[in-house]
Amino acid sequence: MKFLVCISNVPDTTTKITFTPDNKEFNKAGVQFVINPWDEYALTRAIELKEAQGSGTVTVLNVGEADTEPNIRKALAIGADDAIRVNAYPKDAFFVAQQIASIAKDGGYDVILMGKESIDYNGFQVHGMVGELLGIPTVAPAMKLDMSGNTATLEREIEGGKEIVEVNTPFVASCQQPMCEPRIPNMRGIMTARTKPLKVVEPTGDASRTQVTEYQLPPKKQGVKLIPAESAGDLIKLLRNEAKVI
Amino acid sequence: MSVLVVVECDKGEVKKSSLEVASYGSQVAQLLGTTATAVAVGEASEASLAQLGEQGISKVLYDAEPRLKDFVNGAYTKLIAAAAQQEDAKVLVLANSNIGASVGSRLAVRLQASLATNVVELPKNDGGQFTVKRGAFSGKAFAEVVLTGDRKIIAVKKNSIEAQHEAGKTATVESFSAQLSDADFADAPKQVVLQDQAGGILLPEADKVVSGGRGMKGPENWHLIEDLAKALGAATACSKPVSDVDWRPHHEHVGQTGITVSPNLYIACGISGAIQHLAGVNSSKVIVVINKDPEAPFFKAADYGIVGDVFDVLPKLTQAVKELN
Numbered sequence: 001m002k003f004l005v006c007i008s009n010v011p012d013t014t015t016k017i018t019f020t021p022d023n024k025e026f027n028k029a030g031v032q033f034v035i036n037p038w039d040e041y042a043l044t045r046a047i048e049l050k051e052a053q054g055s056g057t058v059t060v061l062n063v064g065e066a067d068t069e070p071n072i073r074k075a076l077a078i079g080a081d082d083a084i085r086v087n088a089y090p091k092d093a094f095f096v097a098q099q100i101a102s103i104a105k106d107g108g109y110d111v112i113l114m115g116k117e118s119i120d121y122n123g124f125q126v127h128g129m130v131g132e133l134l135g136i137p138t139v140a141p142a143m144k145l146d147m148s149g150n151t152a153t154l155e156r157e158i159e160g161g162k163e164i165v166e167v168n169t170p171f172v173a174s175c176q177q178p179m180c181e182p183r184i185p186n187m188r189g190i191m192t193a194r195t196k197p198l199k200v201v202e203p204t205g206d207a208s209r210t211q212v213t214e215y216q217l218p219p220k221k222q223g224v225k226l227i228p229a230e231s232a233g234d235l236i237k238l239l240r241n242e243a244k245v246i
Numbered sequence: 247m248s249v250l251v252v253v254e255c256d257k258g259e260v261k262k263s264s265l266e267v268a269s270y271g272s273q274v275a276q277l278l279g280t281t282a283t284a285v286a287v288g289e290a291s292e293a294s295l296a297q298l299g300e301q302g303i304s305k306v307l308y309d310a311e312p313r314l315k316d317f318v319n320g321a322y323t324k325l326i327a328a329a330a331q332q333e334d335a336k337v338l339v340l341a342n343s344n345i346g347a348s349v350g351s352r353l354a355v356r357l358q359a360s361l362a363t364n365v366v367e368l369p370k371n372d373g374g375q376f377t378v379k380r381g382a383f384s385g386k387a388f389a390e391v392v393l394t395g396d397r398k399i400i401a402v403k404k405n406s407i408e409a410q411h412e413a414g415k416t417a418t419v420e421s422f423s424a425q426l427s428d429a430d431f432a433d434a435p436k437q438v439v440l441q442d443q444a445g446g447i448l449l450p451e452a453d454k455v456v457s458g459g460r461g462m463k464g465p466e467n468w469h470l471i472e473d474l475a476k477a478l479g480a481a482t483a484c485s486k487p488v489s490d491v492d493w494r495p496h497h498e499h500v501g502q503t504g505i506t507v508s509p510n511l512y513i514a515c516g517i518s519g520a521i522q523h524l525a526g527v528n529s530s531k532v533i534v535v536i537n538k539d540p541e542a543p544f545f546k547a548a549d550y551g552i553v554g555d556v557f558d559v560l561p562k563l564t565q566a567v568k569e570l571n
């Protein structure tokens with residue numbers, strides 16, 4: 001079975017977010033980029049399923065410029081077999097989805113996995129766009145994924161519970177915890193990753209449908225008002241009379 | 247031309263987030279000089295749909311096909327696309343929920359529309375440029391985004407718009423059929439498992455949340471969280487390590503890698519306030535922190551704080567709420 005795992009290159013979760021002085025771009029200076037945390041679930045689960053099947057391949061795919069390659073290599077070190085980078089700035093979700101759909105179609109992948117959402121742009125939309133472009137089902141967000149032959153059983157989170165869904169390959173799933181325990185690279189993985197194939201391809205088309213014009217930081221908090229523990233009950237009065245939230 | 251609002255229903259009622267979406271949609275319609283129609287999905291009742299008039303909706307389309315009671319991505323997408331065609335909808339508005347994101351992203355391709363998720367304010371329409379403000383970087387920033395497509399789809403973040411209520415106004419409810427076939431139900435759920443909800447309040451919909459971290463010491467102490475939540479009518483939540491060790495279920499885990507909440511009130515009990523936790527809660531309107539360590543980073547993000555022991559403070563708070571009510 002051929003697995004395609006899409007990974008996004010995002011600022012580390014501890015990053016203090018700042019923008020260029022004109023507020024038009026994210027300030028990358030000094031920022032450490034990581035594999036989007038949700039995508040690690042997709043990657044590890046694909047590797048586990050391949051191992052369980054005893055055959056198949058896991059290909060990682062990123063749409064990004066050359067500076068994403070360290071994280072693509074990291075995915076190879078975790079256990080993917082090969083990688084593809086679509087050499088383009090990921091302008092927006094629709095642009096990215098078109099690239100993923102085109103690669104998925106040409107490569108004849110059976111299972112296309114991605115993360116629930118990118119932690120930078122928080123789109124939660126690439127999954128459905130790829131599914132619709134390919135005319136195949138999408139399950140988002142998936143908390144569990146098992147395969148038996150060409151049929152997958154997934155648990156899909158809904159507000160207030162979960163649905164058990166069965167779909168046949170090919171399909172798209174966007175992954176989240178507790179699907180698996182994400183793996184970290186070991187020494188052998190890091191050594192072999194250097195020689196695994198990483199193919200760079202040019203994008204198809206340049207259509208996008210959104211454009212960020214400005215970034216803003218949230219307004220600063222006023223500072224905390226402390227209530228002594230002895231008179232904890234006073235907090236409740238403040239919440240009613242001052243903050244007016246209860 | 248019109249604005250089409252997607253309304254999610256559950257057990258005969260319109261979800262709170264969908265009331266917000268309906269209000270949002272009718273205000274967009276006003277801005278564009280047109281009317282707002284709704285299409286309802288899930289288990290709805292005619293009376294609750296007619297009541298959407300209070301949010302400024304003039305007409306509601308509803309397909310009573312029983313298999314639409316549970317979420318089915320293929321069928322919902324087709325139904326809403328058909329409603330959008332019929333109503334010549336230029337703007338679609340839905341909730342930034344798991345259903346909204348699943349359907350909205352497929353519709354963006356099918357209807358060749360620009361999609362913005364996680365939207366927190368009404369749009370601006372200046373000189374033909376349609377701009378929305380959306381949350382980005384996991385609550386650490388906002389982005390102004392121009393939707394360049396002819397059609398636009400907006401997924402509105404929960405609790406960021408207040409639902410209006412114009413008492414007495416009703417919407418007409420029309421039955422609607424998208425001529426769905428069995429193939430559209432290919433990805434129908436085999437089974438739906440609902441959570442056992444303490445007090446019946448769903449975390450993603452809640453406007454008050456009481457949340458516990460490792461400082462709660464163990465699952466046997468959670469009644470302290472639950473008692474306060476019950477008294478307040480709040481949902482319960484937890485930090486990641488708490489769900490990782492199974493003190494609480496995964497669906498309660500909030501933060502960068504859990505769910506994002508933006509209630510009016512978030513009470514954090516024995517949570518240190520790591521940046522990844524804050525990412526999931528920092529758009530809450532009022533944050534209260536209870537922590538025995540005055541240096542806990544969470545106090546920097548808080549509006550109110552108590553430096554103290556949760557085992558001492560929580561019962562006092564619950565008592566005070568009961569006295570107030």
Ligand SMILES: Cc1cc2nc3c(=O)[nH]c(=O)nc-3n(C[C@H](O)[C@H](O)[C@H](O)COP(=O)(O)OP(=O)(O)OC[C@H]3O[C@@H](n4cnc5c(N)ncnc54)[C@H](O)[C@@H]3O)c2cc1C
Nearest residue numbers: 006026063064090093114115117118121122123124125126
């Ligand atoms: C300010 C800013 C700076 C950015 N800088 C960079 C950068 O330097 N380098 C860079 O590569 N990207 C960068 N991005 C792009 C971003 O990470 C996404 O690739 C793109 O915007 C789609 O995001 P989304 O939130 O809509 O996707 P979502 O729908 O939230 O993503 C869901 C899943 O789709 C997959 N996916 C998303 N994006 C990609 C991708 N590009 N390639 C492969 N799979 C993907 C992942 O599995 C992800 O979990 C930047 C975005 C912003 C907003």
Ligand SMILES: Cc1cc2nc3c(=O)[nH]c(=O)nc-3n(C[C@H](O)[C@H](O)[C@H](O)COP(=O)(O)OP(=O)(O)OC[C@H]3O[C@@H](n4cnc5c(N)ncnc54)[C@H](O)[C@@H]3O)c2cc1C
Nearest residue numbers: 459460461485486501502503516517518520522523538556
């Ligand atoms: C990639 C990544 C993603 C992550 N995603 C998330 C996420 O989505 N959500 C999340 O929550 N975390 C996330 N984390 C983990 C995060 O970094 C923190 O480790 C976590 O939030 C800490 O949980 P905590 O506050 O419950 O525990 P601790 O940090 O251990 O804090 C416990 C607090 O309780 C206080 N305390 C102890 N006893 C008492 C008492 N009797 N009374 C009052 N206070 C007391 C202590 O002073 C302390 O401040 C992520 C980490 C990484 C690396």
